[in-house]
Amino acid sequence: MSLIPSFFGGRRNNVSDLWDPFQDFPLTGGALSVPGETASFVNTRIDWKETPEGHIFTADLPGVKKEEVKVEVEEGRILQISGDRNVEKKEKNDKWHRVERSSGKFMRRFRLPENVNVNEVKAAMENGVLTVTVPKAEVKKPDVKSIDISG
Numbered sequence: 724m725s726l727i728p729s730f731f732g733g734r735r736n737n738v739s740d741l742w743d744p745f746q747d748f749p750l751t752g753g754a755l756s757v758p759g760e761t762a763s764f765v766n767t768r769i770d771w772k773e774t775p776e777g778h779i780f781t782a783d784l785p786g787v788k789k790e791e792v793k794v795e796v797e798e799g800r801i802l803q804i805s806g807d808r809n810v811e812k813k814e815k816n817d818k819w820h821r822v823e824r825s826s827g828k829f830m831r832r833f834r835l836p837e838n839v840n841v842n843e844v845k846a847a848m849e850n851g852v853l854t855v856t857v858p859k860a861e862v863k864k865p866d867v868k869s870i871d872i873s874g
Contacts, residue, residue: 767829769804777858778839780804782831786824789848794855796844800835802857838862 769782782804784792792806810826813819835841840860847854 767804767831769831769833771833775859777856778835780833780853780855780857782853782855783851784808784848784853785851787851789853792848792853794844794846794853796835796841800837800839800841802833802835802844802855803830804832804853804855805830 767782767784769780772779772781780802784806787806787808791809792804795803795805797803805828807828808826811824835857838859839857841857843858845856847856
């Protein structure tokens with residue numbers, strides 16, 4: 724009998740049973756879990772850096788063609804990068820030893836800061852790396868009027 728109890732129901736029956744603290748957790752396999760797509764969302768890695776000129780998003784998308792990627796700016800300054808990584812065709816006679824590359828739809832969303840120019844967003848794809856550049860809006864310097872002091 725296992726010495727580690729399950730927080731969500733009795734004890735384990737066998738010493739060889741591994742204790743999984745999330746086994747009976749209500750969120751696993753529920754509304755937040757989408758079979759076949761979760762790994763795709765997680766594996767889409769994106770870097771976001773800010774420079775004096777703007778914000779640069781860099782995404783590693785190996786094996787994805789630029790026609791399979793969408794870059795959109797929604798209302799409220801939401802940058803959305805989405806696409807579809809195609810599944811490799813599996814032949815009936817093939818013997819797969821390991822499948823680690825994810826496939827399926829992916830989507831990432833970022834709320835952009837107020838100081839950006841969403842009308843000048845540019846995207847480029849080279850060697851499986853997507854680079855999205857969001858320039859900063861020009862900050863208007865307030866007009867300063869000098870006032871002569873009398874007296």
